[in-house]
Structure formats: structure tokens, C-alpha cells
Amino acid sequence: MTAETRPEATLSPEEIEEKVRAFQRSIGTLKEEIGRVIVGQSEVVEGVILALLAKGHVLLEGVPGLGKTRLVRTLAEALELDFARVQFTPDLMPSDITGTRTAVQDARGQTVLDFQRGPLFTNVVLADEVNRATPRTQSAMLEAMAERSVTISGTTHELPDPFFVLATQNPLEMDGTYPLPEAQLDRFLFKLHVESPTPEELHTILDRTTGREEPRVQSALSRDELLSLRALVRDVPTPRHVQEVVVQLIEATHPDREAAPEATRRYVRFGASPRGAQAILGAAKVRAITRGRFSVATEDVRAVLKPALRHRLIRGFEGEAEGVTTDVILDAILDHVGEGAR
Amino acid sequence: MLRVFFFRDGPPNTMNRLLSTDLQVAVARVRRRLRAQRVLERAVTALAGAGILIALATLLDRLYWVAPSILDGAVGLGVVIVIGATLEAARRAPSDLEAARRLDRHLGTGDRFAAAVDFANRAEPTAWMLAAIADARRHLDPERSETAAPLRMPRHGRLAVIALVTWFGAAALLIPMDEVEAQGLARSATPGPFALGAVALDAVAQEELLAQEVQETAEIDESLDPQIQEATEDLNQLIRGLRTQNLRLETAHQRLASLEARLESFARETGEDALKELERAKRAAARRKKTGRDISPLLEAIREARWREAAEALEAIAKKGPKSRRRLGRDLERLAKRLESERSKREQKLRQERRRLKKKRADSGSLSRRDRRRLRKNQRALERLEREAARAGETGRQLERLERELQSAAQDLLRRSGASDLSPEALKRAADLLRRLQKSERSRAQMRRLAARSEAIRELLRRAAERGKKGQDGQKKNGRTRFMRLARGDGEPKGGGAGKRGGKKGKSVGMLTRSGVARVQVMSQGAGGATSGRDPSRSGDSSVGHGHDPDMLGERERTPVRATDVNVAGEEGEGPSSTQVVSAAAQRGFATRGWKRVHQDYRTVVEERMERQAIPAGHRRYVRRYFNLIRPR
Numbered sequence: 006m007t008a009e010t011r012p013e014a015t016l017s018p019e020e021i022e023e024k025v026r027a028f029q030r031s032i033g034t035l036k037e038e039i040g041r042v043i044v045g046q047s048e049v050v051e052g053v054i055l056a057l058l059a060k061g062h063v064l065l066e067g068v069p070g071l072g073k074t075r076l077v078r079t080l081a082e083a084l085e086l087d088f089a090r091v092q093f094t095p096d097l098m099p100s101d102i103t104g105t106r107t108a109v110q111d112a113r114g115q116t117v118l119d120f121q122r123g124p125l126f127t128n129v130v131l132a133d134e135v136n137r138a139t140p141r142t143q144s145a146m147l148e149a150m151a152e153r154s155v156t157i158s159g160t161t162h163e164l165p166d167p168f169f170v171l172a173t174q175n176p177l178e179m180d181g182t183y184p185l186p187e188a189q190l191d192r193f194l195f196k197l198h199v200e201s202p203t204p205e206e207l208h209t210i211l212d213r214t215t216g217r218e219e220p221r222v223q224s225a226l227s228r229d230e231l232l233s234l235r236a237l238v239r240d241v242p243t244p245r246h247v248q249e250v251v252v253q254l255i256e257a258t259h260p261d262r263e264a265a266p267e268a269t270r271r272y273v274r275f276g277a278s279p280r281g282a283q284a285i286l287g288a289a290k291v292r293a294i295t296r297g298r299f300s301v302a303t304e305d306v307r308a309v310l311k312p313a314l315r316h317r318l319i320r321g322f323e324g325e326a327e328g329v330t331t332d333v334i335l336d337a338i339l340d341h342v343g344e345g346a347r
Numbered sequence: 348m349l350r351v352f353f354f355r356d357g358p359p360n361t362m363n364r365l366l367s368t369d370l371q372v373a374v375a376r377v378r379r380r381l382r383a384q385r386v387l388e389r390a391v392t393a394l395a396g397a398g399i400l401i402a403l404a405t406l407l408d409r410l411y412w413v414a415p416s417i418l419d420g421a422v423g424l425g426v427v428i429v430i431g432a433t434l435e436a437a438r439r440a441p442s443d444l445e446a447a448r449r450l451d452r453h454l455g456t457g458d459r460f461a462a463a464v465d466f467a468n469r470a471e472p473t474a475w476m477l478a479a480i481a482d483a484r485r486h487l488d489p490e491r492s493e494t495a496a497p498l499r500m501p502r503h504g505r506l507a508v509i510a511l512v513t514w515f516g517a518a519a520l521l522i523p524m525d526e527v528e529a530q531g532l533a534r535s536a537t538p539g540p541f542a543l544g545a546v547a548l549d550a551v552a553q554e555e556l557l558a559q560e561v562q563e564t565a566e567i568d569e570s571l572d573p574q575i576q577e578a579t580e581d582l583n584q585l586i587r588g589l590r591t592q593n594l595r596l597e598t599a600h601q602r603l604a605s606l607e608a609r610l611e612s613f614a615r616e617t618g619e620d621a622l623k624e625l626e627r628a629k630r631a632a633a634r635r636k637k638t639g640r641d642i643s644p645l646l647e648a649i650r651e652a653r654w655r656e657a658a659e660a661l662e663a664i665a666k667k668g669p670k671s672r673r674r675l676g677r678d679l680e681r682l683a684k685r686l687e688s689e690r691s692k693r694e695q696k697l698r699q700e701r702r703r704l705k706k707k708r709a710d711s712g713s714l715s716r717r718d719r720r721r722l723r724k725n726q727r728a729l730e731r732l733e734r735e736a737a738r739a740g741e742t743g744r745q746l747e748r749l750e751r752e753l754q755s756a757a758q759d760l761l762r763r764s765g766a767s768d769l770s771p772e773a774l775k776r777a778a779d780l781l782r783r784l785q786k787s788e789r790s791r792a793q794m795r796r797l798a799a800r801s802e803a804i805r806e807l808l809r810r811a812a813e814r815g816k817k818g819q820d821g822q823k824k825n826g827r828t829r830f831m832r833l834a835r836g837d838g839e840p841k842g843g844g845a846g847k848r849g850g851k852k853g854k855s856v857g858m859l860t861r862s863g864v865a866r867v868q869v870m871s872q873g874a875g876g877a878t879s880g881r882d883p884s885r886s887g888d889s890s891v892g893h894g895h896d897p898d899m900l901g902e903r904e905r906t907p908v909r910a911t912d913v914n915v916a917g918e919e920g921e922g923p924s925s926t927q928v929v930s931a932a933a934q935r936g937f938a939t940r941g942w943k944r945v946h947q948d949y950r951t952v953v954e955e956r957m958e959r960q961a962i963p964a965g966h967r968r969y970v971r972r973y974f975n976l977i978r979p980r
Contacts (some may be wrong), residue, residue: 010440015475016474018475018481020474021475021478021480022481022482025478082474140854238392240475241475242462242466242473243477244458244461244466244477245465246444246458246461246465246467247458247462251520293457296457298482299462299475299476299478299482300457300459300462300466300475300476300479300481301458301462302451302457302458304457304458
């Protein structure tokens with residue numbers, strides 16, 4: 006039994022330190038490879054990597070042409086993972102993404118129903134403009150994300166591991182779209198905003214993409230290495246006071262709790278669920294280990310708070326009417342929790 | 348029990364052996380400083396709050412809106428708040444985790460130390476936790492960790508300073524200008540501007556105050572001048588405050604000064620000029636010449652200053668029958684003329700002259716140089732008379748009005764002598780004026796009583812202050828003792844205090860006789876073997892003697908010569924002048940008969956002057972004290 010596969014209980018502190026160093030190096034390499042293709046967007050890249058290692062899925066929000074598809078493709082290439090892109094449209098059916106049973110002739114010439122796998126049966130799925138599909142299709146997609154399996158005609162088909170979905174949605178064009186229900190938004194670990202590049206970054210993008218040869222990424226991590234890293238993350242311990250901060254933050258998102266700040270009471274209708282707390286702590290663990298720490302710190306919690314909770318807070322009428330974003334509310338919550346979260 | 352109040356590193360066994368010594372030391376240091384800072388913060392915040400409270404109470408006390416006990420209570424409460432808050436903060440020590448988090452924030456180590464402290468206290472730390480503890484040890488920078496929790500200026504430090512400055516300012520500076528004199532008196536008796544104790548009166552003083560308090564019910568009279576009524580009430584309040592020991596010495600002096608200022612103001616209005624006017628009115632009434640029987644009771648009442656009876660007599664005149672009206676009119680006219688003051692006469696004369704000159708100017712268009720000069724002189728004289736009239740005060744004005752009303756009544760009587768009924772209006776007005784004079788007289792009497800009571804209270808306060816100052820004021824006391832010795836005629840002590848050692852004491856008494864000053868040596872009883880203080884060659888013990896000196900009468904004289912009787916006659920004459928007596932008394936003591944006479948004369952004059960003139964508040968006491976000290980013994 007090698008050190009990579011032994012359970013944590015049998016590892017010595019020195020071996021753990023070595024693993025953490027290796028983890029840091031691998032993630033550093035992965036970021037470097039992605040950085041060869043993706044210019045800027047460091048927060049989005051880091052968010053995607055954190056979500057991937059925390060076994061979560063990511064909802065990317067941004068206008069078209071910001072490199073969302075390219076990011077996912079690059080990630081898949083750097084990790085030697087299979088990649089599939091699904092353009093969600095209103096006429097897209099659930100079976101179009103999950104797969105369906107079709108009549109085929111077997112070796113004996115008999116016609117049998119065989120399961121044809123859909124694009125979900127891959128490691129990295131890019132669900133482009135997920136809000137354009139009908140709720141039915143969205144539901145099928147989100148069920149697969151949660152269960153990591155697809156059930157067709159009573160037969161459950163496991164999805165490959167790792168299974169990582171990056172869904173995108175366009176915040177501008179809302180005509181003919183079906184906004185994702187809150188219950189389904191909760192399935193995404195992170196919701197990341199893809200911002201427009203700065204002028205300097207735009208120069209670099211133009212330099213890289215308008216020449217004869219485009220940059221190519223090399224493999225940074227194998228699939229097995231990725232799975233090993235994901236397993237390692239779960240063992241990172243959380244000090245009690247950090248966990249206390251997470252609980253306080255979640256409590257502060259609920260308008261009916263005493264711990265809620267004024268912004269929550271005024272603008273929020275429903276706060277974050279326990280799944281939100283799990284998302285924060287899971288992502289914070291990854292962030293801690295990527296920074297060479299052996300335990301979660303409050304700064305990790307602070308860093309992942311917005312991407313982990315911004316899609317889990319349901320704004321009330323006043324919040325929507327006044328255009329108060331969930332990021333603003335989360336800032337107020339951080340201020341309210343104050344000393345503990347610093 | 349007491350250890351919780353000291354800056355220990357916390358309860359034992361808080362730190363775990365898994366933590367390195369360096370880390371434990373660093374965390375303990377931060378913990379101590381956090382605790383010290385917290386204590387400082389709490390103490391200063393409490394000090395600011397207490398300072399505001401005490402400053403407010405001091406301000407109210409200085410404005411006499413609250414009793415001194417309120418200020419005492421506020422000071423006590425403030426002290427309790429500060430001490431309580433400090434002890435409470437000292438008792439609550441920050442945890443190791445809190446100190447470790449402060450260390451993390453300072454060094455930017457991302458909760459490594461806090462996690463290490465947490466994990467080290469776990470019952471069964473995992474390998475990951477041990478790795479985290481080891482990682483924390485690697486990230487510790489002992490030098491930088493020393494500056495993790497520096498002591499800072501407390502947040503409410505500025506507020507505390509402002510509150511204290513306000514307190515000091517209110518205590519030391521906020522003294523009303525019109526009571527500075529009283530402050531001066533009080534300052535000599537109080538330890539300083541922050542004296543908090545109320546006046547503590549002895550039993551004798553309490554009895555005297557009780558006697559004063561008993562007087563008060565008899566003295567409040569609705570018919571008195573409102574100013575005097577108010578002053579009476581204030582004095583009674585002061586007495587009550589002193590009896591219940593709710594007043595500070597300084598406050599009592601200030602109130603006394605305020606009271607005396609009001610009495611002086613009243614005395615100015617009904618002052619010496621007013622008394623002169625009254626005396627003149629009495630003298631005028633005493634001249635009975637050419638007046639009939641009917642008006643006699645009125646004149647008698649005015650002469651004896653019985654104004655109410657005078658008013659009744661005047662009203663009786665109004666009821667007389669028509670036959671005697673003409674005579675009454677003439678009598679009243681004469682009385683009015685007698686009552687007319689010199690000033691009124693002069694004023695009347697000046698106004699006539701003025702009218703004449705103005706008429707002349709109106710007729711001829713201009714005045715000669717001489718007339719112009721006379722007009723200007725007339726103007727100045729009139730102004731001077733107006734000033735004199737103002738000095739005569741309310742009493743003088745009432746007397747003038749009385750004279751006018753009597754004049755008017757007389758003319759009325761003469762004009763209507765034939766009429767069946769008599770118009771009593773002028774006479775009624777005159778009677779009212781007489782009643783007002785009665786009221787003024789009573790008010791003046793009450794004013795004198797109040798002034799006397801005020802003096803008595805000031806003396807009580809002085810005694811209370813003296814008692815408080817015993818032992819601190821030895822030098823002054825010695826000076827006074829020396830003065831008393833001089834007053835007794837002991838003369839200056841000489842011979843290095845030998846008199847104290849002597850069992851016998853020589854006492855020189857200067858005696859003033861009609862024929863001159865004789866000097867008599869008086870020997871007191873004492874133990875034998877002692878000597879006079881003036882003889883340094885012999886010394887006696889310091890013990891008190893008993894029995895009599897066997898040589899008290901000395902040895903029997905056995906003069907061999909024959910005695911010759913000689914008659915010595917005293918010198919005839921007036922004796923020494925007052926100046927000589929005063930001079931002799933100053934050198935040889937105040938125990939002569941001549942001095943007694945001189946002292947009595949001066950004291951009478953002084954009492955009279957003090958009653959009539961405006962002596963500054965508090966100065967009367969010094970004058971009386973001086974005369975008391977130099978009284979004949």
C-alpha cells in the first residue's frame with residue numbers, strides 16, 4: 006500500500022506535509038497550464054479549480070465571448086479529461102443530454118433496445134446557456150449533477166468520475182429563457198462572474214489568438230492524480246472557531262434570525278441552506294491546502310463566501326426592486342459578523 | 348481568589364505540551380497585553396463616564412442647584428464605577444485562542460496559531476492536526492510576535508481627559524463674580540476648591556441655630572417689604588441647611604454674602620439720608636407752636652414715629668365737623684410747611700427762577716450773559732437736588748409726597764370750609780403714606796435683625812472653620828495668644844522662656860489712675876524655690892507646686908530707723924487724654940480704667956456707624972472681633 010492510497014489515519018504528519026507540498030505543486034502547474042491559454046480571469050480559474058477539487062459544479066455568468074468555453078476546454082485538456090459541450094436551447098429534450106434507448110440490431114441480427122449515452126457521459130460538461138432550455142431539460146441535467154448518475158427506463162447509469170459541470174448563463178438576454186429555480190441553483194457549488202478583460206489583458210488575448218498558431222496546453226494532472234487530490238482535501242481539519250464563523254455567516258443570511266444584519270432583514274427573503282455551509286467549508290478546505298496550510302482559516306471562508314452563497318440567497322421584493330445584489334448583502338453580512346470573520 | 352486580578356498567563360494547563368515553548372511564550376505575552384489593554388480601555392471608559400457624571404454634579408453644585416450630598420454621592424459612585432469596571436476587566440482574561448488569533452492577524456499567518464492552539468487542546472489530535480501544529484511552529488517569528496499587541500491609547504482617552512478637565516474647571520473656576528468676597532472668606536477656612544464636607548457645627552452652635560430657627564416664625568410678616576420677606580426666608584433656609592448639615596462652608600458663606608448684599612441694597616434705599624428725613628419730620632412735628640388741639644394727636648404720633656397711629660389720627664381729622672375745618676386746614680398747612688424739606692424748598696425756589704428766566708427768554712428772544720450763566724447754574728443745582736432726592740430713597744420720597752398731600756388736604760379744607768361734606772381723598776392718601784412709612788419702619792427693623800442674625804451665623808461658621816483648622820493654624824494662634832497676653836498687660840516674654848520654668852510668675856499690670864500711671868508688682872502663689880521668669884540665674888523644676896511659700900509675706904522688717912509718715916496727694920486735673928490712654932494701652936495692656944472708658948466710647952460709635960453705613964459683607968465681623976480682643980480686662 007503506497008502513501009497515495011493509504012487512509013489518512015495511517016499517514017504520519019511528515020507524509021501529510023509532503024502530500025500537501027505535492028498538492029500545491031500540482032495545482033500550481035495546473036494554473037500555469039491554464040494560464041497559457043486563458044488570459045486574466047484569475048478568480049474564475051481559481052474558482053473553477055476549487056469547485057473541481059471540492060467535487061462541485063460551477064455556474065458561470067457572463068456575456069458571450071469572454072472565453073467560458075475555452076476555459077472549460079483548456080481545463081479538460083490540462084487534466085486529460087473528456088470534454089463535451091451542450092448548447093441548451095428551448096427545444097432541447099432531456100434525452101438529448103442524458104441519452105436514450107434506440108433500436109439496434111445485435112450480432113444475431115435481432116432488433117434490440119440499446120442505451121445510447123448522451124453528452125453527460127463525460128468528465129467535463131459545458132452546459133452553454135443553461136437557462137435557455139426548458140425546465141424539464143434543466144431538471145434532468147441538474148438531477149445528473151446531484152446524483153452523478155442517470156436513470157433511463159428504470160436502469161441507472163453511473164456517470165464517469167470525475168464528473169464536472171460548468172453551466173453558463175447570459176445575464177443580458179432574458180427573453181425566451183427559463184431562469185433556473187432556486188432549488189436547482191443550490192446544486193451548483195459556485196456561481197462565478199466572468200468579467201470583461203482589462204485593456205492589457207485584451208492585448209494579450211489578441212496577440213495569442215489572432216496569430217497562425219494558438220497556444221496549446223499540456224497535461225498537468227492525470228485523472229488518477231486528480232482523484233487522489235480530491236480525496237486528500239476531505240481530510241483537512243477545521244478549527245472550531247472557523248467552523249463557528251461559517252455557522253454565524255449562514256445564520257446571518259436568514260432574515261428571521263437574531264444574528265441577521267439589517268441588510269439581510271431588508272433585502273433577503275430566504276437565506277442559505279446547510280448545503281451552503283457545506284459548500285463554503287468544502288471549498289475553504291481546498292483553498293487552505295492550495296496555500297500550503299494544514300487547516301482551514303477564516304480567510305479561506307471569507308474568500309469563498311461570495312461564490313458559494315451568491316446564488317443561494319433569495320432576494321425579497323425590496324432587494325430586487327432596489328437592484329441590491331447578493332454580493333452587496335454578503336459584504337454587509339461579513340461586516341456584521343465582524344471580528345470573528347477577520 | 349486574588350490571583351484572578353493579576354496578570355497571570357491564564358488558568359494552569361491551558362497550554363498544551365504539543366505547542367512549542369516559543370509559541371506558548373508568544374501567545375502568553377499577547378494574552379497579557381490584551382488583558383492589560385482591555386483593563387486600560389475599561390478603566391478609561393469608566394473614568395470618562397464617571398468624569399462626566401462628577402463634572403455634571405460639580406457644575407450643579409457650583410450653581411447651587413443640588414445639595415453637597417449629591418456631589419458626594421456622585422463622586423462616590425464615580426469611584427465605584429471606575430474601580431468596579433477595572434476589576435471586572437482584570438478578572439476576565441482573554442483566552443489563548445483569542446491571543447493566538449491576534450498573533451495570526453499580526454503576522455499574517457492565516458489562523459495557523461489559532462488552529463494550533465485549538466488542535467493542541469483536542470483530546471485526540473489527528474496527524475493532520477499535528478502537521479498543522481508543526482506548521483504553526485515553523486511560521487512563528489519571535490521578534491515580530493513581540494509587537495503583536497502593543498498598548499494603545501484607549502478609545503475614550505480623549506473623552507476622559509475632557510471630562511476631567513471639565514470637572515476641574517467646574518470645581519475651580521465656576522465661581523460667580525458677585526460672590527468672590529465670600530469665596531475669599533471661605534477659602535481661609537476650607538482646604539481647597541474640592542472640599543466636599545458639609546459644615547460640622549458643634550453642640551453649642553446647633554443650639555444657637557435652633558434658637559435662630561425658633562425666631563423665624565415670628566419674623567415672617569406679610570406687611571413687610573417683599574425684599575425683606577425674601578431675605579428673611581433665605582436666611583431661614585440657610586439656618587435650616589446648616590442645622591441639617593446639608594451645606595458646605597463655602598456655600599454658606601456665599602449665601603450669607605448674597606443675603607448681606609441684598610440687605611445693603613435695601614439699606615441704601617432707606618439709608619442715612621432717609622433717616623435724616625425722618626428725624627427732620629419728627630422735629631417738625633415736635634414744634635407745637637400755633638397748632639390747635641385737634642391736630643395734636645397727629646403731631647404726637649409723628650414726633651414719636653408711630654406712623655400707624657398718625658394715620659388713624661389723620662383719618663379722625665377727616666371726620667371732624669365743618670366748624671373746625673378752617674382751623675384744621677390752617678394747621679395742616681403749617682404742618683405741611685414744616686414737613687417741607689430744605690431740599691424741596693430749594694428745589695421750588697430753583698424751579699421758580701428757572702420759569703422766570705425761561706419766560707424772560709421767550710419774551711425778549713434772548714438772555715443776557717449773566718442770565719444765561721444763572722440758567723446754567725440753576726440747571727446744575729436742580730440736577731444736584733435730584734441726585735440728593737435719589738439718595739433720600741423711598742422714605743424721603745414718601746415724606747415729600749406726604750407733605751404734598753397734607754398741603755393739598757389743607758387747601759381743600761380751606762376751600763370747602765363752608766361745604767356740608769368734606770372730601771377726604773387727600774387725607775386718605777396722606778394716611779396711606781403714613782401707613783407705608785410704618786411698613787418701611789418695620790422693614791428697616793427687620794433688616795437690622797436679619798443683619799444681626801447674619802452676623803451671628805457668620806460667627807458660628809467661623810467657629811466651625813476654626814475648629815476644623817486646629818493644629819494647622821498654629822502660627823496664627825500663637826500670634827493671637829501674644830496679642831491676648833499683651834492685652835492682659837503681660838508684656839513681651841523674655842529670658843528664653845524661663846517664665847515657664849518658674850514656679851512663681853511675675854505679672855505686671857499697668858494701672859491708670861486719675862493722677863497718673865502707677866506700676867504694681869503682683870506676686871502669685873506658687874511653690875517655693877522657683878523664680879521669676881526674668882531671673883535666669885535661678886532655676887526651678889517644672890512640676891506644679893502645692894501649699895504656700897513660707898516666705899510669702901517676707902521676713903519681718905526690722906529697720907533701725909524711725910519711720911516718718913508722708914502724705915502723698917494725687918494730682919488734680921483731667922487726667923490723660925484719650926490719645927495718651929490709647930498709646931499707653933498699646934504698650935502696657937488694656938486693663939486700665941481709662942482704657943475702659945475710651946473703649947466704650949469707640950465701640951458705641953463703631954456700632955452706630957456699622958448699623959447706619961454700608962460696611963462690606965464680612966468686614967463687620969473683623970471690626971467686632973478687633974474690639975472684642977482689645978476690650979478692657
